[in-house]
Amino acid sequence: xxxxxxxxxxxxxxxxxxxxxxxxxxxxxxxxxxxxxxxxxxxxxxxxxxxxxxxxxxxxxxxxxxxxxxxxxxxxxxxxxxxxxxxxxxxxxxxxxxxxxxxxxxxxxxxxxxxxxxxxxxxxxxxxxxxxxxxxxxxxxxxxxxxxxxxxxxxxx
Amino acid sequence: xxxxxxxxxxxxxxxxxxxxxxxxxxxxxxxxxxxxxxxxxxxxxxxxxxxxxxxxxxxxxxxxxxxxxxxxxxxxxxxxxxxxxxxxxxxxxxxxxxxxxxxxxxxxxxxxxxxxxxxxxxxxxxxxxxxxxxxxxxxxxxxxxxxxxxxxxxxxxxxxxxxxxxxxxxxxxxxxxxxxxxxxxxxxxxxxxxxxxxxxxxxxxxxxxxxxxxxxxxxxxxxxxxxxxxxxxxxxxxxxxxxxxxxxxxxxxxxxxxxxxxxxxxxxxxxxxxxxxxxxxxxxxxxxxxxxxxxxxxxxxxxxxxxxxxxxxxxxxxxxxxxxxxxxxxxxxxxxxxxxxxxxxxxxxxxxxxxxxxxxxxxxxxxxxxxxxxxxxxxxxxxxxxxxxxxxxxxxxxxxxxxxxxxxxxxxxxxxxxxxxxxxxxxxxxxxxxxxxxxxxxxxxxxxxxxxxxxxxxxxxxxxxxxxxxxxxxxxxxxxxxxxxxxxxxxxxxxxxxxxxxxxxxxxxxxxxxxxxxxxxxxxxxxxxxxxxxxxxxxxxxxxxxxxxxxxxxxxxxxxxxxxxxxxxxxxxxxxxxxxxxxxxxxxxxxxxxxxxxxxxxxxxxxxxxxxxxxxxxxxxxxxxxxxxxxxxxxxxxxxxxxxxxxxxxxxxxxxxxxxxxxxxxxxxxxxxxxxxxxxxxxxxxxxxxxxxxxxxxxxxxxx
Ligand code: FES
Ligand code: FES
Numbered sequence: 001x002x003x004x005x006x007x008x009x010x011x012x013x014x015x016x017x018x019x020x021x022x023x024x025x026x027x028x029x030x031x032x033x034x035x036x037x038x039x040x041x042x043x044x045x046x047x048x049x050x051x052x053x054x055x056x057x058x059x060x061x062x063x064x065x066x067x068x069x070x071x072x073x074x075x076x077x078x079x080x081x082x083x084x085x086x087x088x089x090x091x092x093x094x095x096x097x098x099x100x101x102x103x104x105x106x107x108x109x110x111x112x113x114x115x116x117x118x119x120x121x122x123x124x125x126x127x128x129x130x131x132x133x134x135x136x137x138x139x140x141x142x143x144x145x146x147x148x149x150x151x152x153x154x155x156x157x
Numbered sequence: 158x159x160x161x162x163x164x165x166x167x168x169x170x171x172x173x174x175x176x177x178x179x180x181x182x183x184x185x186x187x188x189x190x191x192x193x194x195x196x197x198x199x200x201x202x203x204x205x206x207x208x209x210x211x212x213x214x215x216x217x218x219x220x221x222x223x224x225x226x227x228x229x230x231x232x233x234x235x236x237x238x239x240x241x242x243x244x245x246x247x248x249x250x251x252x253x254x255x256x257x258x259x260x261x262x263x264x265x266x267x268x269x270x271x272x273x274x275x276x277x278x279x280x281x282x283x284x285x286x287x288x289x290x291x292x293x294x295x296x297x298x299x300x301x302x303x304x305x306x307x308x309x310x311x312x313x314x315x316x317x318x319x320x321x322x323x324x325x326x327x328x329x330x331x332x333x334x335x336x337x338x339x340x341x342x343x344x345x346x347x348x349x350x351x352x353x354x355x356x357x358x359x360x361x362x363x364x365x366x367x368x369x370x371x372x373x374x375x376x377x378x379x380x381x382x383x384x385x386x387x388x389x390x391x392x393x394x395x396x397x398x399x400x401x402x403x404x405x406x407x408x409x410x411x412x413x414x415x416x417x418x419x420x421x422x423x424x425x426x427x428x429x430x431x432x433x434x435x436x437x438x439x440x441x442x443x444x445x446x447x448x449x450x451x452x453x454x455x456x457x458x459x460x461x462x463x464x465x466x467x468x469x470x471x472x473x474x475x476x477x478x479x480x481x482x483x484x485x486x487x488x489x490x491x492x493x494x495x496x497x498x499x500x501x502x503x504x505x506x507x508x509x510x511x512x513x514x515x516x517x518x519x520x521x522x523x524x525x526x527x528x529x530x531x532x533x534x535x536x537x538x539x540x541x542x543x544x545x546x547x548x549x550x551x552x553x554x555x556x557x558x559x560x561x562x563x564x565x566x567x568x569x570x571x572x573x574x575x576x577x578x579x580x581x582x583x584x585x586x587x588x589x590x591x592x593x594x595x596x597x598x599x600x601x602x603x604x605x606x607x608x609x610x611x612x613x614x615x616x617x618x619x620x621x622x623x624x625x626x627x628x629x630x631x632x633x634x635x636x637x638x639x640x641x642x643x644x645x646x647x648x649x650x651x652x653x654x655x656x657x658x659x660x661x662x663x664x665x666x667x668x669x670x671x672x673x674x675x676x677x678x679x680x681x682x683x684x685x686x687x688x689x690x691x692x693x694x695x696x697x698x699x700x701x702x703x704x705x706x707x708x709x710x711x712x713x714x715x716x717x718x719x720x721x722x723x724x725x726x727x728x729x730x731x732x733x734x735x736x737x738x739x740x741x742x743x744x745x746x747x748x749x750x751x752x753x754x755x756x757x758x759x760x761x762x763x764x765x766x767x768x769x770x771x772x773x774x775x776x777x778x779x780x781x782x783x784x785x786x787x788x789x790x791x792x793x794x795x796x797x798x799x800x801x802x803x804x805x806x807x808x809x810x811x812x813x814x815x816x817x818x819x820x821x822x823x824x825x826x827x828x829x830x831x832x833x834x835x836x837x838x839x840x841x842x843x844x845x846x847x848x849x850x851x852x853x854x855x856x857x858x859x860x861x
Contacts (some may be wrong), residue, residue, distance in 0.1 A: 004403055017447070021403055021423075024423050028421055028422055031370075032378070032423065033422075035372055036369035037361020037372075040424070040492075040493070040557075042492050042493070042494065042797070043589050043796055044588065045797075045798070047797045047798050048492075050492065078363030079362070081363075082362065084362065085357075085362050086360070090361040093352060093357075094357050094358065094361060097247045097351070097354065097357070097763055099354060099357055099361065100227075101224050101493075101556060101557050102356075102360035102557075103277070103493045103558060105360050105361060106493055109361060127424055127805070128804075128805055129806070131806075132805050132806050134805075135797065135802050135804065136805075137490055139770055139772070139773065139774025139775055139808070140770075141770075141805045142770050142811055143767070143770070145805070156519055
């Protein structure tokens with residue numbers, strides 16, 4: 001039954017080869033095959049956004065992308081944003097003290113960066129529209145909003 | 158400065174591992190039972206450590222689990238304040254479990270800061286005094302002429318200075334002082350100031366490893382399929398299809414269900430989906446939410462053992478009110494699904510687990526990993542030597558959300574059983590569907606509320622009959638005759654603590670019903686409450702400030718309405734006002750929530766605000782978003798699409814105000830949750846005239 005195949009992806013700028021079933025979600029390729037565990041699993045069905053990555057720059061829940069569909073494309077995960085938290089969005093997150101348990105925050109930051117690239121100074125409605133895709137059980141939403149306003153204008157396209 | 162007697166030398170222990178290895182100070186948080194410890198200092202049972210290395214690192218080791226409530230940061234602040242170091246100079250380390258050293262470990266009930274407030278500061282002050290003393294001896298000057306600042310001891314007169322690291326080993330040779338001076342709160346530099354989390358950078362870079370992120374060599378991932386009906390079991394399993402899934406290694410049966418072991422989670426989950434299981438559903442197969450509600454109702458109807466005096470007071474009142482309130486089951490939906498990693502090797506059972514109960518985890522891991530005689534022997538040894546279960550090592554990992562779910566250790570039981578059978582390191586990770594369907598839910602319950610009012614509408618008597626829940630709670634309002642009864646009933650659905658525990662429903666029924674009494678009396682809900690709180694100035698002040706900040710009694714935008722609720726819990730007082738509008742066309746729209754909290758002395762105001770915001774959103778989700786319902790003995794919901802959580806745009810601005818106070822610190826992780834549900838329904842009453850007594854709020858019923 002095995003349909004194992006070889007796939008080549010570019011992850012955080014590096015060429016990575018994996019052997020996997022074509023329908024294995026990108027999320028599990030990242031986490032379990034490539035040991036990039038900053039991308040989190042929570043629902044597995046595309047409703048929580050905690051598994052957010054950028055696929056060719058587009059915000060995408062990685063649990064909903066089969067590896068075959070990511071093959072040959074550019075994947076950016078939270079590990080590819082900055083190693084030390086110096087990206088302006090991460091800085092805003094630190095300054096606003098956003099994180100509680102922290103589990104959703106990689107997904108939130110990936111969503112915020114995607115938002116700010118497209119819309120450098122979003123208003124609250126624009127924030128709600130994009131950030132509504134990523135859940136936080138700890139209720140850090142008010143701070144996420146403040147952090148996005150703080151990072152406004154600091155993210156290049 | 159206030160001098161504080163160290164209650165005997167016994168409360169601090171200096172341990173030098175080897176000469177020249179720095180200062181290691183042991184201390185005890187909270188109440189500690191007397192034990193005869195191995196070192197012969199009876200009565201002293203340390204559960205925290207402060208270490209200063211010759212290289213100048215300052216490491217605080219604590220037993221408390223970090224789950225987003227900021228406890229590591231707050232405890233470090235207490236030490237750093239008195240030690241006279243900056244927050245950036247301290248590191249916090251999570252203790253691995255050794256009951257001998259840390260006592261029985263559990264994080265819940267918002268107790269960490271309440272128990273740490275004094276001992277943590279005293280630990281910092283003790284170390285500081287010893288370092289100063291060591292410096293004074295080295296320089297042969299009186300200690301009073303030296304001062305400690307930012308990790309350095311100075312002697313201003315001679316210009317001499319030495320870092321804590323340079324002094325640590327010499328300080329370790331000294332006896333801890335019998336008296337320490339704690340700082341006057343007016344001179345606090347750290348306590349009371351907003352301080353960022355000590356582990357924040359690894360969070361925002363994705364580098365922080367949660368338990369479910371760990372990878373051990375040769376590790377397999379386990380997925381358990383539980384019987385969909387509570388209490389049911391496996392009749393037979395056909396596993397051929399599962400075993401054909403690429404990456405699946407084995408299918409096992411344990412008492413809790415069927416286990417698929419695979420090279421990675423995706424394979425395990427695919428394997429689990431391919432299993433053909435015939436279940437023995439057992440006795441609970443007919444259970445449903447409507448039946449549970451009828452059961453509660455019939456017990457409430459038959460209840461007749463109310464206190465006679467209270468019954469008389471209720472019946473003789475000129476006016477009587479009665480109402481039933483219904484509370485549904487709620488799931489925790491912890492963001493990091495249930496997980497636990499176990500490796501049994503070299504006679505040791507090693508467990509990496511995000512848990513609020515590391516000591517329970519250790520106990521069950523020992524029971525399951527050892528043979529029965531081996532377990533009993535270890536337990537006996539533990540009792541005699543104060544060193545239980547040294548064949549089990551628990552690594553308490555940061556929690557991807559707790560909310561009470563991780564007080565139970567069912568997942569540790571499963572993971573150890575599986576690791577034993579698998580003979581390999583095992584990471585157990587539940588698919589979200591199992592987490593939603595196989596939880597320990599906030600109990601459903603019925604509350605029959607009764608009150609008797611005088612001719613002015615003020616309450617003479619109050620009674621709450623709590624059916625199915627953990628217990629009633631007497632209102633804090635001054636009412637001549639008040640009380641309640643509890644009928645604990647097992648519905649057949651597993652229940653457990655859920656953020657703020659019984660307060661989550663008792664606040665709803667008390668504050669909802671008080672609002673009803675005010676309406677019956679024709680009085681303003683704020684004035685009515687204040688009239689019943691004449692003897693509670695501290696609580697009154699919290700409520701008054703919340704009302705004032707929310708513009709109570711003032712002009713509001715067209716169509717906006719306010720609802721108020723207040724509730725004391727875990728040593729803190731909280732009042733909240735919800736501003737909303739509600740109409741048929743546009744449904745319920747929340748505009749703002751004002752929250753005022755008096756939680757005594759504040760260590761980290763930013764944590765207090767964050768916990769209030771988080772608690773409010775948690776409570777709001779249970780008020781508006783969803784609930785767990787039962788049908789055919791099973792949970793009807795399965796994931797976050799049918800057990801929805803509020804999203805960013807659904808949460809209004811939240812303004813939190815902290816009342817300055819010098820009272821002992823109260824908890825903050827839970828007290829923000831209880832008032833929000835009643836504040837919402839009270840605001841909806843103001844907006845629509847419709848009284849909601851059942852959660853979650855169903856807008857379609859509101860506008861019928
Ligand atoms: S895990 Fe991918 S959206 Fe929830
Ligand atoms: S910080 Fe815990 S889920 Fe968002």
